[in-house]
Amino acid sequence: MSKLIYLDNAATTKTAPEVLEAMLPYFTEQYGNPSAIYSFASHNKDVVAEQRERIANALGAKSNEIYFTAGGSESDNWALKATAEAYQNKGKHIITTKIEHHAILHTAAYLEERGFEVTYLDVDEYGKVNPADVEAAIRPDTILISVMYANNEIGTIEPIKEIGEIAHKHGILFHTDAVQAFGQVPINVDECHIDMLSASGHKLNGPKGIGFLYIRKGVKIRSFVHGGAQERKRRAGTENVPGIVGIGTATKRAIATMEERTAKEREMRDYLIKRVMEEIPYTKLNGHPTDRLPNNANFCFRFIEGESMLIRLDMAGICGSSGSACTSGSLDPSHVLLAIGLPHEIAHGSLRLTLNEEITKEDIDYVVDQLKTIVSDLRGMSPLYEDFAKKQNK
Incomplete structure (x- = not known):
């Protein structure tokens, strides 16, 4: 392909050169198992501790509150399943939203099959959760809120601080899936009263297959993987040292770079949105107009199918994604777009x-020019x- 403009960074990101460089020695030179007692391995134990501290500092947390996992999906599963198991004597009610990632929604469905009750909160037309709705959904048997x-x-971007304050006031654990937000917006777990937080390395120019779950000290959730004593006996398995170095370096x-990097992304995002909305008729911008991730633009184009648009964009060297699940064999449009009130026929586009x-601006100009032609042809x-x-x- 002669031209490639990659605009699917919410799916995954390119591993940054400095991240790869930091990881390489731990594949071929410093390959010792951190659990061993000899000095060759103890170096890696220290390196793992250093990365744990680095991530904790980014969240305003303590290093012993960071637990490494294989990624965001594992972290989400751990937060919900282990909390449900540990606190089921107190209650079996969980609150979440209709727009969560499937790692949350499918785990919630799994728990429902095992006797738990889950309240799925509505969102407004911009995808925002109303904190008042969170508080109204709380019951005496509520053990977890996950937004x-x-x-x-x-x-x-959701009103996490307000929701955290509500959860804290009622003595309910609060988990947030921050896979898209970590590294893109400032996060402080104490200010937001977050008890558990999920993140993934490959969303912030780190490697795939590594993530973490922040668990506030004092939260009594169970181990998720049983076996060895790794991760303070809560998540067994030999540590993925290269991956841990990767996510630490990426963090x-x-x-x-957050301030400068996101300012540039926001400038290009707004330029993209302005051109698309002004030059392609019958188009809707999805999501909150201002309280949104700096790099995200999501549109619906009436009278066309998202899958056909993606194929044509790919032929032009442009990588994007559709809210429609057509590419995975389903005819149903995105659950998120339906939750914000879009009819099926619009959500499909x-x-x-x-x-x-x-x-760059030149990249955006090329994308919009191609998009105008593609939408016109498909219509x-x-x-x-x-x-x-x-x-x-x-």
Whole structure:
């Protein structure tokens, strides 16, 4: 492919060169098992501790509150399943939202099959959860509230601090899936009264297969993987030292560059949104207009299918994603877009473009110019658009 413009950074990001460079020695030179007692291995034990401290500092947490996992999905599963198991004598009610990542929604469904009750909160037209709705849903048997920090599809940032205060006031554990937000927006677990937080390395220019779960000291949730004594006996298995170095280095990089990097992403995002909304008719911007991730733009184009648009964009060297699940074999549109009130026929024509700091104005111009042609061509083949155009011309 002669041209590649990668605009799917919410799905995964390119591993930064300095991250890869930091990881390489731990594959071939410093390959010792951190649990061994000889000095060759103890070096890696110290390195793991250093990365744990680095991540904790980024959250305003303590290093012994960071537990390394294989990624965001494992962290979400751990937070929900282990909390349910540990606190089921107190109650079996969990509160979450209709727009969570499937790592939360499918885990919640799993728990429902085992006798737990789950309240799925509605959101407004921008994808925002109303903190008053969270408080109204609390019952005497509520043991956990789980609300994502920012939505992975439409980019809306949730009122996490307000929700955390409500959970804290009622003595209920509060978990947030911060996979999209960590490294993109400042997060302080104490200020937001967060008891558990999930994150993943490959969303912030780190490697795949590594993440962490922050667990506030004093939260009595169970071990998730049984076996050895790793991760303070809460998550067994030989530590993924290269991955841990990778996510630690990526975290250091993300925090150090956050202000400048996200300012550039926000500038390019707003330029993209402005051009698309002004130059492509019958288009809707999804998500909150201002309280959204700096690199996220999500649109719905009426009268077309998202899958066809993605194929045409790919042919033009542009990587994006659709809110529609057509590409995974389902005819159902995104659960997030349905939750914000979009009808099926509009939700099917969605496109998510997520930027990084390398995207230029020239890249955006190329993308929008291609998109204008693609949308026009697809609408030209749509009987629905033809009928609509006839009615407009009457």
